[in-house]
Amino acid sequence: xxxxxxxxxxxxxxxxxxxxYSARPNPAVGSLIVRNDSVLAEGWHEKAGQDHAEIxxxxxxxxxxxxxxxxxxLEPCSFTGKTGPCCDALIEAGVERLVYGMVDPNPKVSGSGxxxxxxxxxxxxxxxxxxECAALNPGFIKRMTQGLPYVRCKxxxxxxxxxAMASGESKWITGPAAREDVQRFRAVSSAVIxxxxxxxxxxxxxxxxxxxxxxxxxxxxxxxSRLRISPQAKTLHRPGKVLLVTAIDSEDVISAxxxxxxxxxxSIFSCANVQGRVDLEKLxxxxxxxxxxNDVLVESGAELAGAMLSGGLVDEVLTYIAPKLxxxxxxxxxxxxxxxxxxxQVELEFLDVVMLGKDCRMRSRVINAQTKQ
Numbered sequence: 440x441x442x443x444x445x446x447x448x449x450x451x452x453x454x455x456x457x458x459x460y461s462a463r464p465n466p467a468v469g470s471l472i473v474r475n476d477s478v479l480a481e482g483w484h485e486k487a488g489q490d491h492a493e494i495x496x497x498x499x500x501x502x503x504x505x506x507x508x509x510x511x512x513l514e515p516c517s518f519t520g521k522t523g524p525c526c527d528a529l530i531e532a533g534v535e536r537l538v539y540g541m542v543d544p545n546p547k548v549s550g551s552g553x554x555x556x557x558x559x560x561x562x563x564x565x566x567x568x569x570x571e572c573a574a575l576n577p578g579f580i581k582r583m584t585q586g587l588p589y590v591r592c593k594x595x596x597x598x599x600x601x602x603a604m605a606s607g608e609s610k611w612i613t614g615p616a617a618r619e620d621v622q623r624f625r626a627v628s629s630a631v632i633x634x635x636x637x638x639x640x641x642x643x644x645x646x647x648x649x650x651x652x653x654x655x656x657x658x659x660x661x662x663x664s665r666l667r668i669s670p671q672a673k674t675l676h677r678p679g680k681v682l683l684v685t686a687i688d689s690e691d692v693i694s695a696x697x698x699x700x701x702x703x704x705x706s707i708f709s710c711a712n713v714q715g716r717v718d719l720e721k722l723x724x725x726x727x728x729x730x731x732x733n734d735v736l737v738e739s740g741a742e743l744a745g746a747m748l749s750g751g752l753v754d755e756v757l758t759y760i761a762p763k764l765x766x767x768x769x770x771x772x773x774x775x776x777x778x779x780x781x782x783x784q785v786e787l788e789f790l791d792v793v794m795l796g797k798d799c800r801m802r803s804r805v806i807n808a809q810t811k812q
Contacts, residue, residue, distance in 0.1 A: 444538050447471050447478075447510045448568045451540065454483040454492070455512050455575050460626045460654040461486050464731035466513055466576040468492040472500045472534075474507040491516065493525045497532050505533035512540035512572045517552035526552040530559040539565035540572030544583040577754070578629070578733030587720075588629065588727050588735040590752055592744055593621060594772055595759040601769035602741065610641070616796035617759045619649065621738075624757065626652040629732035630682075634743035635663040638672055645738065646677040658682055658730060662717050662743055666692060666707070670699040680704050682730075684722055686711035719750055745774035748785060748805070756787060758801045 454469030462468075462484045470492035472480040480503075482495030490498065493511055497504050515525035515537070529537065542550055557563050566572070573580060578589035595612045596602050602612070611618070625631055626647045633645060638661060645659045656679025661668060664686040668675070675681055681704060687693065688709045696707060710725065712718035726732040737747055747753050758772075787803040 443476070444510070444564070444567050447473055448512070448538065448540055448572075450478075450481075451492075451510050451512045452568070452571055452575065454481055457483045458485050459575070460652050463487070463629050463655075463733055464579075464582075466579040466733075468511065468513045468575075470496045470509065470511040472496045472504055472507050472509050474503065479503050479507060491525050494528055497528055500532075506535050508536040508538060509534050510538045510567075512575060514539050514541065514543040514548060514550070515552040515556065516543065516545075516548050517555055518547050524552070524555075526555045529556060530561065534561060536562045536564065538567055539563070541566050541569045544580045546583065576733070578735075581754070582727045582731070582733050586727055587723050587752075588732045589754050590723065590735045590737060590747065591624065591628070591755040591757055592737040592739075592747060592753045593624060593757040593759070594744060595761070596772050597761055597763045597765040597769070599764045599766070599769075600772050601765035602772055612763065612765075613759045613761045613798045614796045617761075617798040617800065620793075620795050620800060621759070622647055622649040623652065624736055625657060626654045628657045628734045628736040630658040630660050630726055630730065630735045632660040632662065632735060632737045632739065632743075633674075634739045635661060635665075635667050636742060637738070637740050638663075638668055638674065640740070642673045643738070644677045645674045646679055655679070657736070658726075658732065660684060660722070660726070662719075662722070662739075664711075664716050666696050668696075670696075670701070675700055675702055675705055680706070683707045684710050684717050686715050686717055719747060719752055723752060741771055741774040744772070748773055753805050755790070756801075756803045756805065758803065759795070759798055760801060761798045 451469035451471055455467045458467040465484060465487045468484045470482045471478055480496040480499035482492040484492045493515055509529060515529060517524050517526050537556055553563050581587055581589045594602060597612060631645045646656050647654060659674050659681045661683050663683055666685045666687055693707050710718050710722050737744060786806040788806050790802040790804055793800045
């Protein structure tokens with residue numbers, strides 16, 4: 440590896456980020472084609488079913504790709520899906536050297552693309568900037584390796600850790616800049632999950648309303664054990680698909696709710712645990728396997744947020760903090776019953792703190808979450 444490899448891979452990372460809102464369920468990937476210290480072409484994966492990053496770059500380079508070095512943030516794929524194998528295209532183009540950022544975690548690839556390229560006589564070097572390349576696609580990596588999406592839990596609170604007044608009034612704790620930042624996290628998410636109590640109290644839309652963010656609307660998932668949602672709830676009639684997740688398995692009750700809602704974009708799914716409540720881990724596994732969800736954003740009240748956190752299902756906590764005090768009677772951030780000793784604590788690691796107007800966003804990684812059934 441040479442210093443130029445790092446420079447070119449940094450540019451690949453920048454290119455990959457151009458697809459972060461639109462590539463799902465595929466990973467965001469960037470690629471460069473370089474020859475004689477000159478960049479011949481660039482590419483990134485824009486949308487599932489369209490050209491992968493390497494193919495876009497190869498098409499731009501044309502015959503000049505022969506004898507070149509190709510840089511790519513993720514190992515070239517080796518199987519035919521909606522598009523053909525990228526490793527075959529690189530071999531056919533006659534490239535001389537491949538520099539990759541990380542091995543593809545997809546079991547269908549996982550090193551086989553690199554092996555095929557090496558077998559064709561192309562020099563392969565990497566991983567280069569592996570940590571940075573992995574940070575592009577935490578959800579894709581977790582879905583491929585654990586069968587679960589990467590879960591971010593978003594909460595807005597006052598400086599004294601309160602999310603709403605005792606009455607439930609919560610609009611607005613944070614200002615416009617913080618709420619705009621939430622739109623970006625929605626836009627990179629495959630699904631947004633909330634609970635029925637939040638729907639009843641706030642009637643949120645939960646869709647992406649920033650038209651400059653090029654993305655398909657995330658799947659909106661409502662955890663509603665008893666199917667109490669009003670057919671007029673705002674989120675049921677916004678653009679995009681909605682999944683109501685219930686603990687009820689009565690076909691008659693579910694059919695009646697379908698009829699009352701009257702919207703083909705709404706699906707109802709029964710997913711109960713032994714306590715007769717929605718099985719949250721099973722829900723996440725279904726979102727990963729059947730809906731190909733990479734990243735999930737939880738926007739809920741203290742009860743669902745607490746259940747997700749204590750169940751060990753949250754990877755990151757996004758805490759938007761307003762310089763306000765709501766008082767001791769206001770509602771808490773998480774409902775975490777049964778924590779009586781320091782050993783019960785949920786430990787977090789701060790990742791970054793960003794100022795957003797008068798507010799700030801603290802992004803934290805969950806180190807350990809205690810499961811309390």
